[in-house]
Amino acid sequence: MSEYQYYEFVAIDRPLTDAEQGELRAVSTRGRISASSFVNDYQWGDLKADPRKWMERYFDAHLYLANWGSRRIALRLPAQLLDPDLAATYCVGHAASSWAAGEHVILDLCSEDEDGDEAWWDEETALASIVPVRAELAAGDHRLLYLAWLLCVQDRQLDEDALEPPVPPGLGTLSGPLRSLAAFLRLDEDLLATAARASAPLTTRTPSAAALAKWVRRLPVADKDEAIVRLLRGDGAHLRAELLRRYGGGTAQAMGGGRTVGELLAGAETRWAGQQRQAEERAAAERARREAAAAAAREQRLDALAADPEQAWQHVAELIATKKPKEYDSAVGLLIDLQALGEREGQRKAFRGRMHQLRLEHARKPSLLDRLERAGLIASASDEAPA
Template structure:
């Protein structure tokens, strides 16, 4: 199997200049480049650039995947919206790390699966389904950071006695972008559900009402209102809403609760959930198997009752099928004989059936294909056996 790699970068907060696009073109002649993105895939070569460098210089989001099991997501946010210390609290390993570049914080998240047997993603839609989670993080929703920490737990990069960081609300109610994020990075569902047990419900979270916002805006100094409007008119208002909501103190989420569980407790809880799920699956499969067997037994009893009404007609049908000398008809004859055998056993006519089948085999002793089928069905034992 040939190699396959897919790279996608997106500029969100500002468009790329013509000069920057030319710089990207100098690196890749095949790349699909626009003022907002760079996309390319490779089957033999590789990108002749460092994605970390491109994230620092040009882009706000990056997705990478390879057919040997590597997946990667990088997100860049202004440090004014994502405290570097907060990012470092959650991004604590190789699977999830963070670093500061100028006025930005960059998250770098990895997933590896050397088995390579997972369901393949539709590359062109993957990053688009995840990118909105960046805006949620910018608005103060720390669930993405907690998911990043869980990646480190899942990769067993932390001591089992290490305590979890603050648990944000809504882990059991992930948004669509966060679900895509978790699925793309192969976050274990049992681990996530275990973690969500200590997460408050978003039902307790209320976005600020229009009346509350209006009252708060009226109290803002005129100079601050003027500054916000000027920023908006100058096109510098990409994160203005998130900044104002942070200042308001409402936002779309409630405060995180202090984490009190250890890594070992979370892993043990995930293992317990996995075991229980496997047991439930086994019970469902056993119940379904029993249902199928009962249905098959009922159907067979009905066939036997029909045969019992005129068994001689069934033996005549066997003879007609054999007379065709066709393999498919031989199979049908064997199936009918199997039911006749079961009928004989049910109605106490085993000896009579054995006599009839012995006579039939003698009559067709020169038909090895038929005799082989009868022997494999347990209806006949050859003298050579």
């Protein structure tokens, strides 16, 4: 199988300059480069650059996937919106890491599947469906950070007696972008559901216009001037989130965790086992229903045959006389029902006699005889041969 790798980088907070685009072009002549993105795929080669360095220098979001099972999402946020120490609390393993780079904090989340990718993603829309989680995190929603920690738990990168970090609200009702992220990184649904049991409902406090106006009037003049200058200079990408955080109208805060990694893994295993039992019970009930329906339908057919079995035998003869494979199959189906009728009516010997006669009459029809043998209506020639 040939190799396939897909790289996508997106600049969100500011466009790339012409010089920066030229630097990217010097690395890749095939890459699709614009002021806001770099996209390229490789079937034999690879990107001749370090994605981590590109995230530090140029981009705010990065998606990578390969057909041997590797998937990666990286996000960059200003340090004033994501405390590096907070990110390090949740990003604690190879599956989820974080680091400070200048005025930014970068999150790097990855998933590996040695069996390769059976469920393939539409790479051209994958990042677009996930990247809004960056704005959610910037606004104070820490569910992304907790998912990053769960990814480390899932990959068995933590001791089982390690305690979980604070649990943010709303884990049981993830946003669309967070669901896309969890699916892309193959986050186990049972583990997520187990973790969500300790997560409070998500409640957002949206301040009224009057409350905001009252708060703004109390802001120091220097702070207002700084906000306006930043906005006019084009530095207002996250200004609203910063001000709302300062106001206190953002997402509800995370609650203390306290469960161990081992408890979460055991809870996920128990939930999985329970769902498996339920699935098996549903499957068994469905099989029983189908079998009962088939048995009832068969009894109705046998009742109809019992009213005039000779007519059924005559119909068998007519079907065989056509010498058509499809009609042979219909004849075999009818003979199977006649065999069952013989069993039910205590006429097994009579049925075998008529089948012996039918075999003699059609000894020169190997296709028909083969069908009868495979249906168990007659013995094979080797079984009947004398010892």
